Amino acid sequence: MVSTRWAFLTRPDGERDLIDELGPSANAEKLDLAVVTSAVRPRGPDQTLEGLAFARQAMRLVHRISASDVETLAKQAARALNRQLARRPEGWAFQLVTPEGRDARDEAVRTAEALQEPLRARILAQLSRPVRDAQVSASDPGVRWLLQVWVLKKTDTLVGLTPAQDALSCLAGGRAVLERDPEAPSRSGLKLEEAIDWVGIGPQAGDLCADLGAAPGGWSKVAVDRGAKVIAIDPARIKISLPSRRFTHIQESAFDFAPPETLDWLLCDMAWRPLEVAQLIAKWGRRAWAHQLIANFKLPMKRKAEMLRRVLTILKRAGWQGLRARQLYYDRDEVTVFAWLDPTLTQRGAKEPFQFRSRSGERSQPRARRAPRSRPRPSAEEKPGARTKPSKQAKPHARTKPSKQAKPDARTKPSKQAKPDARTKPSKQAKPGAQTKTSKQATFGSRRKLDTKTNRTRDRDS
């Protein structure tokens, strides 16, 4: 029996990254493919358990049992539930999974399938009535406990009961299985959809987003489909057609782009060196160019945890707050990061707001002012420090007009996917006449004043 230890699911071959992330004091080790155990879990300054980027799911271990022994499994699981919930029954959910990396013919997968219903029935039969009645689905807002059974092999199972807030996901095994949009130009859009589910917030109607590294257009499509407007920046071609009222493509390097105003979202999926992308996003933070961030960092290196730490440090120093990082189910050698800027730093001064040009060439009319949205509150340790203030040099509007001198340097080189000659060749589907612009052609509206009473950003929807 193993007790007072944690078990984690990772992506297959991600065990080393998680062990590195847990740190030497956690005594972490690989137990099986895609499974790591540790004696402890790192806590933050306020003593709450810290999030983990390289784990998909966490469970507080109760028992390690032979999987074929349904009776013992059910007895131990029911005992843990009865003991924990006898006095105060609270919502609990049952999840039975096999860690990733095993194919459908693997004995562990077949054992888990065969166990699912008999085990559930036997557990329920051994619970006191009030505890049995407290069972809910894991996605139910009332769920407080996750009873998890992980079948590692035909005869090797881990059972654990975990407070829902300490589990990393309410999805079985932390796996978000999403349906791919048949019109999506790539599977990349699934990464953004999963990220939005994970953080519980994403681009929505009326929001204005920049999408750095946007080609072939998957993320932009997700944001546009959610009602947002998107300025896509990528030297490569966008391979789908999106409504030009809400989408525009600027064919240039993201290192040369400056937004015309503070945007609602900075989306970034650039295939480029993580530290350089972090520096670019840091610039967006210092200059208060976007309220919220979802960025996917490419981490092809062997030791990803250390690189991620460096990336997060760069972002934090630039004023990005509430940083959360996770290697999501649809991420490969990548990690998705969410963050937001202190709203008081993202007020806009008088500037030239970006206007989308409709196909007829008319500018869209700004919509009536929106009520401020609620956004995540800073935690005690996340108060904006001196470094979070936009620096004096950071003039968000100085760059609204692309500089003619802007010369591509080493950083502006597009990745292999970004073929420079593609810049001039319009894609057949994409009708670039309407959608694709160079930054010189990007249309900007007339100068408008900031509402000094509310200091709120003007609403941009038409």
Ligand SMILES: C[S@@+](CC[C@H](N)C(=O)[O-])C[C@H]1O[C@@H](n2cnc3c(N)ncnc32)[C@H](O)[C@@H]1O
């Ligand atoms: C993984 S793909 C993005 C996929 C996209 N998010 C989607 O959903 O379709 C990476 C993109 O980064 C772009 N990229 C690489 N370097 C860039 C740079 N300096 N500026 C802008 N885009 C860049 C590449 O051209 C490529 O299209």
